[in-house]
Amino acid sequence: MMKDALQQLLDSCIEHGTETDLDALQHLLEGVQKKIIQNKSTFIDGILHMERTFEQNTCEITIPIQSVLNNNLNILHGGITATVLDTAMGSLANYYLPEGFGAVTNQLNIHYTAPGTGDLLRCKAEIIHQGSKTMVISGEAYRSDGKKIAHATGTFFIISK
Known part of the structure; x- marks a missing residue:
């Protein structure tokens, strides 16, 4: 359920976002991914x-x-x-x-x-x-x-x- 809602939100952002919006979204998602992969202690480090x-x-x-x-x-x-x-x-x-x-x-x-x-x-x-x-x-x-x-x-x- 959570994954479906997240996917819908992501799809909507991709469809309606400007290049600046998409660049910001990519930066944030890469930060969350970095937090997960590097096992950072806080999201703020990754983001x-x-x-x-x-x-x-x-x-x-x-x-x-x-x-x-x-x-x-x-x-x-x-x-x-x-x-x-x-x-x-x-x-x-x-x-x-x-x-x-x-x-x-x-x-x-x-x-x-x-x-x-x-x-x-x-x-x-x-x-x-x-x-x-x-x-x-x-x-x-x-x-x-x-x-x-x-x-x-x-x-x-x-x-x-």
């Missing part, structure tokens, strides 16, 4: 096509910028930038915590400095402070031409899993 690396107390996440992620001004939606910054900072916090502990966002501050344009968003996070109950992490977001588009700080609660 945003996140590539994550850790090195020297930093975490870096890159995503391709695609029209489905844009706001009505046709630039990257600030909420997407916030999501990727939060994910980079939270991933870093969780990466360095001992077994049995996790980190969740307590506070997130973002200063947007330029529009998100181009082909790629790159967010880099680094630990500022690690205590027994909280961590403070900074993050910066860059567009594909290297221009910084946002600076963030986040406080993360350390919790038992």
Whole structure:
């Protein structure tokens, strides 16, 4: 039953969608497929096509910028930038915590400095402070031409899993 309804929805989108709509749909479906194939832990990782690396107390996440992620001004939606910054900072916090502990966002501050344009968003996070109950992490977001588009700080609660 669910597959039939999904197939009908997909067929309708394909039949009535513009090229831009179909490009967005393909991007989203490829992200869901990536989540399934790579056994990603969350749909947001797959849907945003996140590539994550850790090195020297930093975490870096890159995503391709695609029209489905844009706001009505046709630039990257600030909420997407916030999501990727939060994910980079939270991933870093969780990466360095001992077994049995996790980190969740307590506070997130973002200063947007330029529009998100181009082909790629790159967010880099680094630990500022690690205590027994909280961590403070900074993050910066860059567009594909290297221009910084946002600076963030986040406080993360350390919790038992």
